Amino acid sequence: MAAKPDLYARVVRITHIYLGPAADRFIARQVENHLHKEPEKISQSDLAQLIDWIRVAVSLLTDDHEIIEEYVLELQRLADSHSHNRAPKRVAHEG
Amino acid sequence: MVRAARLLKKLNAFAVYAVLALISLLLNLVLPPNAATMAAYHLTKTEYHVLVLLIYLPMAAIWFTAFYGYKTLQDYTALIKKTDEGQNFYKMSIGLVWLAWGAPLSSISSAILYAIVHNNVGLYTTAIIIEHYISVVIAIVAFTYIGIGTHKLAARNQRPTSLSIQLIMLFFTAFGVIYSFFTFNQVTGTSVNPYHLPVWIILLTIIVPYLYAWYMGLFSAYEILLYRQQATGLLYKRALTYIASGIAAIIASSIMVEFITSGTKYLTRLNLNAVLLVVYIFLAISAVGYLLVALGTKKLKKIEEV
Numbered sequence: 001m002a003a004k005p006d007l008y009a010r011v012v013r014i015t016h017i018y019l020g021p022a023a024d025r026f027i028a029r030q031v032e033n034h035l036h037k038e039p040e041k042i043s044q045s046d047l048a049q050l051i052d053w054i055r056v057a058v059s060l061l062t063d064d065h066e067i068i069e070e071y072v073l074e075l076q077r078l079a080d081s082h083s084h085n086r087a088p089k090r091v092a093h094e095g
Numbered sequence: 096m097v098r099a100a101r102l103l104k105k106l107n108a109f110a111v112y113a114v115l116a117l118i119s120l121l122l123n124l125v126l127p128p129n130a131a132t133m134a135a136y137h138l139t140k141t142e143y144h145v146l147v148l149l150i151y152l153p154m155a156a157i158w159f160t161a162f163y164g165y166k167t168l169q170d171y172t173a174l175i176k177k178t179d180e181g182q183n184f185y186k187m188s189i190g191l192v193w194l195a196w197g198a199p200l201s202s203i204s205s206a207i208l209y210a211i212v213h214n215n216v217g218l219y220t221t222a223i224i225i226e227h228y229i230s231v232v233i234a235i236v237a238f239t240y241i242g243i244g245t246h247k248l249a250a251r252n253q254r255p256t257s258l259s260i261q262l263i264m265l266f267f268t269a270f271g272v273i274y275s276f277f278t279f280n281q282v283t284g285t286s287v288n289p290y291h292l293p294v295w296i297i298l299l300t301i302i303v304p305y306l307y308a309w310y311m312g313l314f315s316a317y318e319i320l321l322y323r324q325q326a327t328g329l330l331y332k333r334a335l336t337y338i339a340s341g342i343a344a345i346i347a348s349s350i351m352v353e354f355i356t357s358g359t360k361y362l363t364r365l366n367l368n369a370v371l372l373v374v375y376i377f378l379a380i381s382a383v384g385y386l387l388v389a390l391g392t393k394k395l396k397k398i399e400e401v
Contacts, residue, residue: 016327016328017327017328017329018328018329018330018331019328019330019331019398020326020327020328020330020331020332020335021178021180021326021327021328021331022175022328022331022395022398022399023328025175025178025399026398026399026401029401057401058330058401060397060401061330061394061397061398061401062330062333067329067330
């Protein structure tokens with residue numbers, strides 16, 4: 001089986017903490033239904049929108065705001081780290 | 096087998112419930128009463144039918160929860176049928192179908208059997224054997240399906256510890272010995288052998304199959320709880336807690352109801368009210384189990400739908 005793109009795999013890995021075996025299917029559905037993309041083709045620029053949709057979806061699953069905020073925070077951290085990881089490369093490229 | 100499973104999917108669970116419940120009610124009220132029960136508890140024909148109705152109504156409500164429970168689990172498995180856990184949950188749901196359908200079908204078959212015995216007393220022994228076999232076949236098939244599902248789910252994670260296996264064996268050995276003692280006590284302690292069968296046949300055709308079915312059931316209950324314990328995902332695990340507790344409750348209460356009804360059926364010195372009360376407590380636990388399965392399944396289903 002081909003390795004899944006890094007960003008998608010990392011989003012699924014975080015989601016796994018909350019949704020267990022349903023994580024992969026959940027993220028794939030959010031990307032396909034709301035971003036209208038193939039799940040594994042999500043990029044850093046999609047993350048903010050994806051996180052918003054995930055917040056809405058998870059709010060329908062639980063009233064536990066602590067869990068929702070914790071989950072969204074983890075995804076925000078991933079978005080931030082991903083944008084930081086990419087920044088030097090872009091600078092180097094531009095330079 | 097595959098064709099039977101497809102047919103099962105197409106049949107509306109609630110329509111099946113309504114038909115089976117109605118047939119069971121009509122047969123129990125219309126057909127001649129069980130002469131042995133009437134004699135044992137000194138009941139007139141009218142009293143017998145009133146008693147049947149009183150027993151039937153809460154029973155029908157409990158059957159409804161069983162149909163509702165398996166239907167919601169099957170709806171969920173349809174959503175995740177392509178995944179490994181989907182296949183395993185599906186097998187468990189087939190087991191629940193057998194338990195749900197089995198209850199009214201046993202009631203219907205008993206009513207028919209005892210009506211036949213009413214007109215032909217010589218068939219009493221045959222009726223007892225058939226009645227036991229219907230219960231035991233339902234239990235074996237149901238617990239085997241549930242066992243296959245729970246075993247494969249649990250096998251994806253860590254194996255049971257040796258201590259837990261030792262405790263299960265200890266508990267089950269004690270349970271088996273008590274059931275055997277209870278059964279032999281009825282055979283040898285009364286002037287008339289209530290089973291009308293030689294001891295070795297009782298051992299091989301009643302005790303062994305029941306104990307096998309119950310062991311399968313108990314181990315399944317343990318494995319689903321083990322899977323729940325080792326599952327990941329905070330929200331997934333919360334939903335799974337309902338399903339695992341529900342299935343464990345259904346299995347444990349089904350075993351206890353069979354244990355009590357098969358073990359005390361011919362103990363006429365026991366107070367009927369006491370036996371019924373204990374049976375109803377376990378049936379109520381089973382109903383709660385099915386509702387927990389439905390509740391947990393609805394939560395898991397929602398995860399797959401949003």
